[in-house]
Amino acid sequence: xxxxxxxAMRLSLLLLVAAAAALSAPAAAQMPPIIVPPPxxxxxxxxxxxxxxxxxxxxxxxxxxxxxxxxxFYSQSCPRAERIxxxxxxxxxxxxxxxxAGVLRVFFHDCFVSGCDASVLIASTQFEKxxxxxxxxxxxxxxxxxxxxxxxxxLELECPGVVSCADILALASRVLVTMTGGPRYPISLGRRDxxxxxxxxxxxxxxxxxYTVDHLIQLFTAKGFTVQELVALSGAHTLxxxxxxxxxxxxxxxxxxxxxxxxxxxTMNPSLAKGLQAVCKDYLKDPTIAAFNDIMTPGKxxxxxxxxxxxxLGLLSTDEELFLDPRTKxxxxxxxxxxxxxxxxxxRAMEKLSEYGVKTGAQGxxxxxxxxxxxxxxxxx
Ligand code: HEM
Ligand SMILES: *[C@@H]1O[C@H](CO)[C@@H](O)[C@H](O)[C@H]1NC(C)=O
Ligand SMILES: *[C@@H]1O[C@H](CO)[C@@H](O)[C@H](O)[C@H]1NC(C)=O
Ligand SMILES: *[C@@H]1O[C@H](CO)[C@@H](O)[C@H](O)[C@H]1NC(C)=O
Numbered sequence: 437x438x439x440x441x442x443x444a445m446r447l448s449l450l451l452l453v454a455a456a457a458a459l460s461a462p463a464a465a466q467m468p469p470i471i472v473p474p475p476x477x478x479x480x481x482x483x484x485x486x487x488x489x490x491x492x493x494x495x496x497x498x499x500x501x502x503x504x505x506x507x508x509f510y511s512q513s514c515p516r517a518e519r520i521x522x523x524x525x526x527x528x529x530x531x532x533x534x535x536x537a538g539v540l541r542v543f544f545h546d547c548f549v550s551g552c553d554a555s556v557l558i559a560s561t562q563f564e565k566x567x568x569x570x571x572x573x574x575x576x577x578x579x580x581x582x583x584x585x586x587x588x589x590x591l592e593l594e595c596p597g598v599v600s601c602a603d604i605l606a607l608a609s610r611v612l613v614t615m616t617g618g619p620r621y622p623i624s625l626g627r628r629d630x631x632x633x634x635x636x637x638x639x640x641x642x643x644x645x646x647y648t649v650d651h652l653i654q655l656f657t658a659k660g661f662t663v664q665e666l667v668a669l670s671g672a673h674t675l676x677x678x679x680x681x682x683x684x685x686x687x688x689x690x691x692x693x694x695x696x697x698x699x700x701x702x703t704m705n706p707s708l709a710k711g712l713q714a715v716c717k718d719y720l721k722d723p724t725i726a727a728f729n730d731i732m733t734p735g736k737x738x739x740x741x742x743x744x745x746x747x748x749l750g751l752l753s754t755d756e757e758l759f760l761d762p763r764t765k766x767x768x769x770x771x772x773x774x775x776x777x778x779x780x781x782x783x784r785a786m787e788k789l790s791e792y793g794v795k796t797g798a799q800g801x802x803x804x805x806x807x808x809x810x811x812x813x814x815x816x817x
Contacts, residue, residue, distance in 0.1 A: 505626045506624055509625035509626040510603075514595035514598045517599050520587065520591055521607045522607075524590055528583045529615055534676065534677075536675055536737075537729075538576070539609055539612050540612060541672070541676065543605045543606065543608075544672065545574065546602070548641050549638050550634070550793060551792055553629055554600065555634075556568070557581065557584060561808075570635050571638055583608065585806065588604060588806050599802070600802045602629050602630075606627065609790075627794045628794075628796060628801060630795065631801060644754075645682040649758065649763065652754060664767055665784075666764070668767070669785050670741075673755055674729070674736070674738055679723060683727075683751055686700060687716060688700075701756075703760060704750075704756065705747055729741070729752075730744060731749060742778065745768050
């Protein structure tokens with residue numbers, strides 16, 4: 437169960453779906469069933485399958501050039517790695533359908549802060565703070581971390597010390613995107629795990645829900661991502677939810693650019709705004725209240741996020757603004773009209789994101805547990 441999830445939150449989510457039904461949009465308003473493909477490994481149940489202990493093989497060097505990622509990286513050293521990750525994620529997603537969104541978001545945060553190196557997974561200790569401290573403020577879901585712990589346990593039994601936590605996050609994100617209806621894209625392997633994790637970096641490196649499109653473009657292009665990739669990746673908000681504080685300024689005491697008070701952000705569909713005002717009214721007392729990012733098909737990876745933006749149904753101001761800015765609007769329209777175009781571009785952008793700032797070869801390490809460095813906590817000087 438999602439640790440922050442309360443009965444109030446679940447109720448609010450339901451109310452919102454009901455509110456969505458009242459909107460003019462023709463789409464089905466019920467939460468659709470999560471699309472889950474047949475289990476990859478026969479015998480998959482609700483519990484993660486602990487694979488039989490195989491012959492223990494030593495960690496192997498990269499298959500391709502030294503230091504390069506390769507799709508075959510574990511083909512000798514841990515051939516079942518991908519199947520094990522798929523199986524564990526499958527059962528976790530079935531038990532808790534918020535897993536896919538949680539893992540995908542954790543992966544994005546990992547990659548944007550010091551590269552895809554599992555730095556986001558390091559737990560703070562008494563001696564040393566980590567990204568986790570800042571990430572708690574970004575309310576990353578505990579479910580995602582739990583899913584990674586389970587995968588790592590299974591992989592350490594199968595082939596100890598071989599599969600990096602960074603590769604686990606990359607493969608887990610892909611399998612969950614596919615499982616919820618999204619595209620399957622290539623993922624190369626051989627990422628190494630970081631030896632550091634900064635508690636202050638996330639607040640600088642990650643986009644905030646109150647950013648302007650200018651800010652977003654600056655942040656993404658500074659990391660080598662195009663405007664098109666920014667829009668395509670934002671389509672990840674077809675899954676999951678956001679807490680009221682992330683969009684409350686659109687609902688209460690809203691002022692337009694000239695300072696004139698308004699009942700709510702006029703770029704938001706009025707039915708949605710009124711629904712959210714009701715749902716979020718106690719959010720300061722109960723910060724767990726949340727709403728689906730894609731109120732039409734919240735559990736399905738599809739292009740509905742972009743269709744929503746055209747109808748004023750974007751939840752975060754950064755979402756809706758993608759439809760209002762002339763640099764991003766044509767892309768929103770393209771993805772709303774053509775789901776194949778969205779899936780193609782999202783897949784390519786995810787592949788690129790998954791290789792952003794990776795450590796390979798002799799850099800970093802392969803962690804034995806994903807939440808701690810192998811050398812243990814750093815002692816105070
Ligand atoms: C473009 C700038 C982005 C901004 C400003 C942004 C902001 C946010 C915020 C504020 C939340 C809600 C967090 C909460 O209340 O718990 C959220 C959720 C989420 N974000 Fe983003 N995000 C951005 C891009 C991305 C990208 C590129 C991805 C992945 C490729 C992503 C994946 C997600 C997912 C899956 C969720 C739902 C998480 C859950 O349900 O647990 N976001 N985002
Ligand atoms: C997270 O939020 C808490 C409480 O608002 C604050 O004390 C702490 O400094 C924040 N941490 C970071 C890294 O921003
Ligand atoms: C945006 O929100 C963050 C906290 O999420 C806050 O620190 C910052 O001041 C806000 N920026 C603007 C421009 O409102
Ligand atoms: C949708 O996008 C795909 C991929 O870019 C393209 O091949 C196809 O022709 C597009 N379909 C339409 C109807 O525009």
